[in-house]
Amino acid sequence: MVDIDKLEDINDKFGHLTGDYTIKIIAQMLNEYLKRPTDLVSRFGGEEFAIILPSTEAEGALQVAEQIRQAISESKIVHNDNHIPLTISIGVSADIIDSDEHPMLLLEQADKALYQAKRSGRNKACYYTQEADQI
Numbered sequence: 475m476v477d478i479d480k481l482e483d484i485n486d487k488f489g490h491l492t493g494d495y496t497i498k499i500i501a502q503m504l505n506e507y508l509k510r511p512t513d514l515v516s517r518f519g520g521e522e523f524a525i526i527l528p529s530t531e532a533e534g535a536l537q538v539a540e541q542i543r544q545a546i547s548e549s550k551i552v553h554n555d556n557h558i559p560l561t562i563s564i565g566v567s568a569d570i571i572d573s574d575e576h577p578m579l580l581l582e583q584a585d586k587a588l589y590q591a592k593r594s595g596r597n598k599a600c601y602y603t604q605e606a607d608q609i
């Protein structure tokens with residue numbers, strides 16, 4: 475799960491059209507960084523995106539997440555002559571899907587990892603662990 479950091483502040487400071495623009499830019503960048511034809515990115519609510527990387531283990535998924543996070547935080551986004559400070563937080567979970575409920579569970583875990591990423595300061599990619607879940 476990918477969530478744009480502080481989009482409300484961007485909307486408030488630069489206007490909603492700039493907020494919309496940042497969502498489009500993030501969507502483009504997410505697509506650019508996915509390499510396999512089976513990888514999928516989808517907008518998931520207002521300022522969230524879900525990325526599905528089939529047949530990818532935890533380490534690989536976290537690596538992709540970290541690359542994307544870094545690329546976005548280093549990008550220089552300009553809209554209407556304003557420099558837009560843009561970062562994202564990412565929650566990663568990985569597992570073998572072996573039941574109908576499992577995709578939902580994976581999403582919930584990714585959401586919890588995303589919450590961790592936000593709570594630990596944003597502009598982070600965090601992997602879901604049961605230990606962190608119990609804190």
Ligand SMILES: Nc1nc2c(ncn2[C@@H]2O[C@H](COP(=O)(O)OP(=O)(O)OP(=O)(O)O)[C@@H](O)[C@H]2O)c(=O)[nH]1
Nearest residue numbers: 477478479480481482483485490491493494520521
């Ligand atoms: N411009 C624009 N803003 C949107 C859109 N969808 C959601 N938002 C805004 O995104 C903001 C999300 O606010 P929060 O969930 O508080 O999160 P945030 O400000 O991004 O802060 P954190 O997620 O905590 O880093 C709200 O202000 C929404 O109005 C959209 O399509 N366009």
